[in-house]
Amino acid sequence: xxxxxxxxxxxxxxxxxxxxxxxxxxxxxxxxxxxxxxxxxxxxxxxxxxxxxxxxxxxxxxxxxxxxxxxxxxxxxxxxxxxxxxxxxxxxxxxxxxxxxxxxxxxxxxxxxxxxxxxxxxxxxxxxxxxxxxxxxxxxxxxxxxxxxxxxxxxxxxxxxxxxxxxxxxxxxxxxxxxxxxxxxxxxxxxxxxxxxxxxxxxxxxxxxxxxxxxxxxxxxxxxxxxxxxxxxxxxxxxxxxxxxxxxxxxxxxxxxxxxxxxxxxxxxxxxxxxxxxxxxxxxxxxxxxxxx
Amino acid sequence: xxxxxxxxxxxxxxxxxxxxxxxxxxxxxxxxxxxxxxxxxxxxxxxxxxxxxxxxxxxxxxxxxxxxxxxxxxxxxxxxxxxxxxxxxxxxxxxxxxxxxxxxxxxxxxxxxxxxxxxxxxxxxxxxxxxxxxxxxxxxxxxxxxxxxxxxxxxxxxxxxxxxxxxxxxxxxxxxxxxxxxxxxxxxxxxxxxxxxx
Numbered sequence: 171x172x173x174x175x176x177x178x179x180x181x182x183x184x185x186x187x188x189x190x191x192x193x194x195x196x197x198x199x200x201x202x203x204x205x206x207x208x209x210x211x212x213x214x215x216x217x218x219x220x221x222x223x224x225x226x227x228x229x230x231x232x233x234x235x236x237x238x239x240x241x242x243x244x245x246x247x248x249x250x251x252x253x254x255x256x257x258x259x260x261x262x263x264x265x266x267x268x269x270x271x272x273x274x275x276x277x278x279x280x281x282x283x284x285x286x287x288x289x290x291x292x293x294x295x296x297x298x299x300x301x302x303x304x305x306x307x308x309x310x311x312x313x314x315x316x317x318x319x320x321x322x323x324x325x326x327x328x329x330x331x332x333x334x335x336x337x338x339x340x341x342x343x344x345x346x347x348x349x350x351x352x353x354x355x356x357x358x359x360x361x362x363x364x365x366x367x368x369x370x371x372x373x374x375x376x377x378x379x380x381x382x383x384x385x386x387x388x389x390x391x392x393x394x395x396x397x398x399x400x401x402x403x404x405x406x407x408x409x410x411x412x413x414x415x416x417x418x419x420x421x422x423x424x425x426x427x428x429x430x431x432x433x434x435x436x437x438x439x440x441x442x443x444x445x446x447x448x449x450x451x452x453x454x455x456x457x458x459x460x461x462x463x
Numbered sequence: 464x465x466x467x468x469x470x471x472x473x474x475x476x477x478x479x480x481x482x483x484x485x486x487x488x489x490x491x492x493x494x495x496x497x498x499x500x501x502x503x504x505x506x507x508x509x510x511x512x513x514x515x516x517x518x519x520x521x522x523x524x525x526x527x528x529x530x531x532x533x534x535x536x537x538x539x540x541x542x543x544x545x546x547x548x549x550x551x552x553x554x555x556x557x558x559x560x561x562x563x564x565x566x567x568x569x570x571x572x573x574x575x576x577x578x579x580x581x582x583x584x585x586x587x588x589x590x591x592x593x594x595x596x597x598x599x600x601x602x603x604x605x606x607x608x609x610x611x612x613x614x615x616x617x618x619x620x621x622x623x624x625x626x627x628x629x630x631x632x633x634x635x636x637x638x639x640x641x642x643x644x645x646x647x648x649x650x651x652x653x654x655x656x657x658x659x660x661x
Contacts, residue, residue: 406567415560417646421630433620
């Protein structure tokens with residue numbers, strides 16, 4: 171018992187010092203404002219921002235916007251239709267029942283657990299893209315969350331240290347090295363994807379620990395269904411509102427998928443790591459808060 | 464890290480000149496605060512919240528620019544009447560879509576990360592933070608008629624206007640602009656059936 175506490179304190183010290191150092195330094199008192207004067211692009215830094223701007227406003231011109239090629243539209247729409255029925259008549263009702271029975275903190279923990287388990291995929295792909303900081307982040311998160319976070323059930327790396335998960339997968343790695351989507355693909359059950367991302371997904375299973383857990387095929391599928399059910403139970407009816415509000419849900423989902431993946435590959439950096447107010451506030455010091463309870 | 468330090472050096476250099484101009488971020492903060500103040504009033508019914516939010520947000524949006532950018536190529540070919548018709552329906556669709564999600568709000572605050580201004584355009588990076596999720600939201604603004612107005616919202620890298628443009632463009636290529644307008648009318652009609660206040 172004593173040993174447990176000692177190691178806990180050591181780890182705590184580690185979390186406080188190592189993880190948040192970056193965050194504390196970055197905790198800005200005010201929001202940075204950047205003004206880019208027209209025509210001034212000498213500085214490399216300046217150029218970065220100017221590029222960002224040009225890219226961000228690139229959709230200004232009046233042209234046809236094709237975000238992703240879709241030669242198999244008929245086939246895709248068929249699968250989309252099947253998935254839609256599956257969602258409304260099977261998957262969602264199950265998720266709802268599950269949501270009703272299992273309390274929210276438990277479902278959040280299940281989500282955390284699966285996410286922690288998939289660290290190898292994110293870490294390896296960060297490494298493949300030579301993003302060493304992100305690789306370090308994933309390793310750090312894995313160590314903290316597997317220990318203090320009790321086998322990944324909790325996410326103290328985020329809630330305590332403010333070190334957030336880096337979403338990486340082999341589809342993004344391929345994109346990083348210049349591979350385009352190929353074309354849009356709707357996969358049965360799994361939903362929107364593309365030639366590139368489907369390939370990526372297959373490669374990623376090599377790094378999925380569940381793949382090696384000596385499960386029968388049905389068990390493996392079962393665990394994955396459970397994972398999906400759990401994450402849907404935490405979702406606030408996103409798909410329902412898309413279906414309800416858009417003129418053509420198929421087109422809406424396709425456009426959103428293409429844009430989202432492009433942003434992930436391009437890694438638009440929105441998150442300047444900031445911590446609100448003092449670091450030693452209630453959120454950070456109350457163990458119940460950082461265990462996500 | 465280096466990038467961040469550079470930002471600050473840069474910021475300090477330009478902060479003085481920045482204050483001479485109207486601040487787009489203040490506009491966004493004003494809009495968000497006024498919306499949050501409505502959402503946080505628990506005594507209001509969902510319908511009351513919707514109508515109040517709708518009234519408050521519209522002044523901050525540049526509907527003309529949003530409509531034009533959504534139609535893109537097809538804006539040029541449209542008659543004045545079609546443009547007006549489209550704008551009207553588009554506003555109603557946006558209202559229906561986003562006001563319906565008001566019920567989902569269950570607490571959360573907005574952090575303002577960064578503001579960039581170039582000429583009459585600005586990009587404001589924010590982050591919506593609630594207990595269990597963080598959503599990066601970027602506002603694109605344009606300076607027109609002496610004020611900064613929003614013409615696009617980018618949520619987790621997905622631009623709202625680009626999404627609409629890509630979908631609507633596809634519908635126009637198949638059914639023509641009038642086909643799109645008819646579809647939009649149907650949708651608006653269906654939405655109004657659900658919530659009688661609009």
